[in-house]
Amino acid sequence: MKSDEIRSRFLKFFESKGHKIIPSSYLIPENDPSVLFTTAGMQQFKKYYLNPELAEKDFGSKNVVSAQKCVRTSDIDKVGDNTHLTFFEMLGNFSFGGYGRKEAIQYAYEFITKEMNLEISYVTVYEGSENVPKDEDSKKIWQELGLKDIREEGADVFWGPTGDSGPCGPTTEIYVDGIEIWNIVFNEYYKDKEGEYSLLENKGVDTGMGLERLAKVVQKVETVFETDLFSPLMLKLKADSSQLKARRIVADHIKSAIFLIADGIRPSNVDRGYVLRKLIRRAMVYVRKINLPDKTLINLVDIISEIYKGVYLLDGKNVDIKNTLITEVDKFKNTLEKGLKQFNKIVYESLNEKAHANKKISGKDAFLLFSSYGFPLEMTLELALEKGIEVDVKSFGEYFKKHQEESRKGAEHKFKGGLADHELKTIKLHTAHHLLLAALKLVLGPNIKQRGSNITAERLRIDFSFGRKLTDEEKKKVEDIVNQKIEEGLDVIKKEMPRAEALKIGAEMEFGAKYGDTVSVYFIKDREGNVFSCEFCGGPHITNTSELGHFKIQKEEAVASGVRRIKAILEIL
Numbered sequence: 001m002k003s004d005e006i007r008s009r010f011l012k013f014f015e016s017k018g019h020k021i022i023p024s025s026y027l028i029p030e031n032d033p034s035v036l037f038t039t040a041g042m043q044q045f046k047k048y049y050l051n052p053e054l055a056e057k058d059f060g061s062k063n064v065v066s067a068q069k070c071v072r073t074s075d076i077d078k079v080g081d082n083t084h085l086t087f088f089e090m091l092g093n094f095s096f097g098g099y100g101r102k103e104a105i106q107y108a109y110e111f112i113t114k115e116m117n118l119e120i121s122y123v124t125v126y127e128g129s130e131n132v133p134k135d136e137d138s139k140k141i142w143q144e145l146g147l148k149d150i151r152e153e154g155a156d157v158f159w160g161p162t163g164d165s166g167p168c169g170p171t172t173e174i175y176v177d178g179i180e181i182w183n184i185v186f187n188e189y190y191k192d193k194e195g196e197y198s199l200l201e202n203k204g205v206d207t208g209m210g211l212e213r214l215a216k217v218v219q220k221v222e223t224v225f226e227t228d229l230f231s232p233l234m235l236k237l238k239a240d241s242s243q244l245k246a247r248r249i250v251a252d253h254i255k256s257a258i259f260l261i262a263d264g265i266r267p268s269n270v271d272r273g274y275v276l277r278k279l280i281r282r283a284m285v286y287v288r289k290i291n292l293p294d295k296t297l298i299n300l301v302d303i304i305s306e307i308y309k310g311v312y313l314l315d316g317k318n319v320d321i322k323n324t325l326i327t328e329v330d331k332f333k334n335t336l337e338k339g340l341k342q343f344n345k346i347v348y349e350s351l352n353e354k355a356h357a358n359k360k361i362s363g364k365d366a367f368l369l370f371s372s373y374g375f376p377l378e379m380t381l382e383l384a385l386e387k388g389i390e391v392d393v394k395s396f397g398e399y400f401k402k403h404q405e406e407s408r409k410g411a412e413h414k415f416k417g418g419l420a421d422h423e424l425k426t427i428k429l430h431t432a433h434h435l436l437l438a439a440l441k442l443v444l445g446p447n448i449k450q451r452g453s454n455i456t457a458e459r460l461r462i463d464f465s466f467g468r469k470l471t472d473e474e475k476k477k478v479e480d481i482v483n484q485k486i487e488e489g490l491d492v493i494k495k496e497m498p499r500a501e502a503l504k505i506g507a508e509m510e511f512g513a514k515y516g517d518t519v520s521v522y523f524i525k526d527r528e529g530n531v532f533s534c535e536f537c538g539g540p541h542i543t544n545t546s547e548l549g550h551f552k553i554q555k556e557e558a559v560a561s562g563v564r565r566i567k568a569i570l571e572i573l
Helices: 003-015 041-050 052-059 101-115 136-144 211-218 231-236 244-262 271-289 296-307 315-351 363-373 377-387 393-414 424-444 472-487 499-504
Strands: 063-071 087-095 122-126 150-153 166-176 179-191 197-210 450-455 460-465 492-498 518-525 531-536 550-560 563-571
Touching: 003 063, 003 087, 003 101, 003 211, 041 052, 041 063, 041 087, 041 166, 041 179, 041 197, 041 499, 063 244, 087 101, 087 211, 087 244, 101 136, 101 166, 101 179, 101 197, 122 136, 136 150, 136 166, 166 197, 179 211, 197 211, 231 244, 231 296, 244 271, 244 296, 244 315, 271 296, 271 315, 271 377, 296 315, 315 363, 315 377, 363 377, 363 393, 377 393, 424 450, 424 460, 424 472, 424 518, 424 531, 424 550, 424 563, 472 550, 492 499, 499 518
Parallel strands: 122 150
Antiparallel strands: 063 087, 087 197, 122 166, 166 179, 179 197, 450 460, 460 563, 492 518, 518 531, 550 563
């Protein structure tokens, strides 16, 4: 059975059980600054566990199912074994108060044993802790289904939250052929930033099953790299027994890099861009290690697009993806040889006991390799391991943290909250920016998300997620909506509230911003009291839309795959 059929069967199975199929969200988490990437299927649904009524409003159901693309780098050092990956697809069914343990376990049992015709090796249940009791209910349900091998485990079967706070709970795991393939989470608790647990009023179900691992057991192969999700890549990489781990790392890392680029992330030395750069450069080092040409990475783009054809729209972005990779590979090539020479020089000095009695690469030297030669720390660690010496990781972290803080301070000094200054013209355009985002959602659909902004006294600029050029009619309609709200003279109201409450009411978050426990939310309501715009924002704004003038779009263009940009002005009438 091919992976496409496995994915399709999963979605259709749960659709037949009353679940609404929801498309995969971006790898950049929406309204969740606590994590860099989408690492689980439930991330796009976090707010619905706190407010199930929103699910019925948005989806028409409290039960949904998805195949979610994910990136995790926490186990990057394990990539190359039989099962670990940085990019994977998470198959998941979710319920926001619609059903509980019994249905979730019965659905899973039916799908695995009947739909996939697999035999469950064993399952696990939570043994309990001082904060959460033992999961006797799950154990009983599995026993009623005829499972005999039910194992009690501790922290490994308590999942969440994603980030430092959010819904979480005990889990039950399903193993097939001795491999964990499905994790069923019962979201019964909320963990706050202080580590305190409280019972959720609305209990939910959150499940996750790796498509790649499921494909491995269904297709009866030894590793995920032998499934049809990887075999074309491994064939291109000439995957014989020589340097097999290196070939697997290249296949995994380039897949992650391609999906990150497709979702609008670009290589840089901070945050998401740093992770992307690390993946590309790590892949390039291994490409050279197995004596393949540098252009190998670029040649793999079309193969990956073909693997996911009809599932994820990569083929239309191939040119942009390739250009990004070419630029990054060329940039790294120019420094790689110099960096290796510098590394060997540092190693020579570290092995010289007179110069370095501890025989260790210092954090300062490791950061020099990173900042001047583009070596991710992981690459320095791997090269050092081959030489039998250590790296002062703690000291490197201190240098890197200082570098990040200086970078952020510089950005904040230049554009505080996207504003170049706090002049009256800039403040007016900032308020118009809120109206524009709300209007775009009305015209183009509720899934529109801001991807960046820059506001000066001359114009506003907004980047937003959308896959095509706007028509003249759509632009005119957006302008008309914004000008209508300006003419209505609506009050702009600021409210301070807990971040959890702001998320619950669906307030829009500024792209890439990080928020504390208490946030400022700006509301613009129409004359009937209906919310037109509701956003997290630090301000400042004018107090009434009648102060703005006439709104006009100057330009609409593409800035990246799936990301459009609008520049607009306010004309004084």
